[in-house]
Amino acid sequence: MESGLYGPGGFFVRPDAGPADHFRTSVHASPLFAGALLRLIERIDTALGRPATFDLVDVGAGRGELLATLRPLLPERVRLTGVEVAPAPPALPGGIAWRRDIPDNIVGLLIATEWLDNVPLDVADLDDHGRMRQVLVDPATGAETLGGLVDAADLFWLRRWWPEPGRVEIGWPRDAAWADAVHQVRRGYALAIDYGHVRAERPMLGTLTGFRGGRPVTPVPDGSCDVTAHVAIDAVASAAGTPYGLIRQRDALQALGIDGARPPLALARTDPAGYVRALSAAGAEAELIEPSGLGGHWWLLHSVGLEDRGSILG
Numbered sequence: 565m566e567s568g569l570y571g572p573g574g575f576f577v578r579p580d581a582g583p584a585d586h587f588r589t590s591v592h593a594s595p596l597f598a599g600a601l602l603r604l605i606e607r608i609d610t611a612l613g614r615p616a617t618f619d620l621v622d623v624g625a626g627r628g629e630l631l632a633t634l635r636p637l638l639p640e641r642v643r644l645t646g647v648e649v650a651p652a653p654p655a656l657p658g659g660i661a662w663r664r665d666i667p668d669n670i671v672g673l674l675i676a677t678e679w680l681d682n683v684p685l686d687v688a689d690l691d692d693h694g695r696m697r698q699v700l701v702d703p704a705t706g707a708e709t710l711g712g713l714v715d716a717a718d719l720f721w722l723r724r725w726w727p728e729p730g731r732v733e734i735g736w737p738r739d740a741a742w743a744d745a746v747h748q749v750r751r752g753y754a755l756a757i758d759y760g761h762v763r764a765e766r767p768m769l770g771t772l773t774g775f776r777g778g779r780p781v782t783p784v785p786d787g788s789c790d791v792t793a794h795v796a797i798d799a800v801a802s803a804a805g806t807p808y809g810l811i812r813q814r815d816a817l818q819a820l821g822i823d824g825a826r827p828p829l830a831l832a833r834t835d836p837a838g839y840v841r842a843l844s845a846a847g848a849e850a851e852l853i854e855p856s857g858l859g860g861h862w863w864l865l866h867s868v869g870l871e872d873r874g875s876i877l878g
Contacts, residue, residue, distance in 0.1 A: 565684035568703065568785025570649050575787050576682070577650050590757065590813070590858050591630045591677055597852055598633040600820040601675070605638070607876050608673050608753055616641060619672035619752070623647045623745060624679030628656045635659055642672070666748045674745060674754040680800060681758050681792045683738045687772055688714050688722075689731045696722070696732070706784040725763060725799040731770040735796040739803035746804040751869035753876070754804070757813065760795035760862050767794070797862045806866045809877070813861040814853040819877045822852060 569575050590597045609618055618641060622631050625646030635644060635657050645661040646652070652662035666674070687699040691710055696719070698711040714722075714734065721736040746754040761767060771794040774783035783791045801808050852858050865877065 565785050565791050568787050568791055569682060569684065571787070573787045574649075575790055576648075578787065579650075590852055590861070591626070595633055596822060597817075598630055598637075600817050600822050600852075601630070602634060602637055603820045604755075604876065605634075605642075605673055611870055611876065612671065612752060615671050617671065618642045619645065619667070619670045619674075621645045621647060621667060621670055621672075621674045621748075623666060623674060623676040624682065625662075627653045628660060628662070630675075630677065631660050632657050666745055668748045668750075670749045670752060672752045674749050674752075675757070676742075676745065676755070677757045679758070680738045680742060680756055680795045681760075682790070683741045685737050685793060686714070686718065686734045687731065687770060687793075688718065688734060690729055694729070696729075699731070701783075701785060703784060703786045706782040721799075725796055726766050727763075728766060728768065730768045732766075733770050733772060733793045733796070735799055738795055739799050742800045743803040743805065746806055746866050746868065749866075749868040753870075754806075754866040754868065756795075756797075756800065756864040757861055758795045758797065758864075759860065760797035760800075762798045763796075766796070795862070797864060801864050801866075804866055806868055808864060808866045810865075811863050811877070812855070813858060813863055814855055816863040816877055817853050 567574060570577060605618075605620065609615075612618070620631070620634070620638070620642055622628075622645070625631060625648045627650075628646050628648075631644045631646050638644070640659075643661070644659060645663065645667055646656075647663060647666050649664055656662065688696045689699050689710060691697050696714045698714060700709050700711040701707070702709075717736065718734045721734060721739075722732060725735065726732045742756060761771075772783050772791070773793070774781040774789040774791050776789040781789050783789070785791050797810065801810055854860075
């Protein structure tokens, strides 16, 4: 998974196409998502007392779509940084820094939209004797076999976070990656947005899959497709060791003014063009908050150096 996504010729470093050509995230679905984040940024900025420099760090920035949308809407004192293994896109607007590692001493907001599901992990399954073994995959064909026994660190994580036997996805690398990211925030918030599950609802068959051209495919780690697995979001939340809130995207976006409500029919009589625009916006909002789709994503929001986090989304 590491080499297939991030190694030479890996899916996320190939120059021929960006992630948006293969799958759709909230960032790509509608600029209304960026608008909701803009309102969140304004609330955080107020909570921080409007610092001279407000950091907005986008981890797993793709081709910079979110930051490019937000740059003209934010004051110059907001310092934007994209974190991505791929080089900066040629069309990246000015005023956006680009780097491979997360900067430290962040004062503001660190955001990771569908990043953790691409942090590589191992998959394991039970053998005929009830022992947990690594699942190995042939990168040429996608054929799976069982390899060696999982190690003690894997078993420790599994006993705490994925105790039901069956096919499992060993998520401690995501825990470590997120804890490290949160610890780069000196004062402010860290927000992870991703699809995932909690301990009481772990999927018995796992979630590892591939995407190419907008379609699910066999997750062959040869660089030709995205290889992704849902996030054990409660384990990730616990690992950071800071206060946090955990809600669904539907609830978070509704708290930020996105409700998907249709415009009043009377508007069609007084302002037909305005009605069409409002109807289109309502459709885009509905996609972002649909419970069985993007609205079912988790929002994990950590507070660092601030006592009151409830009012940020309340």
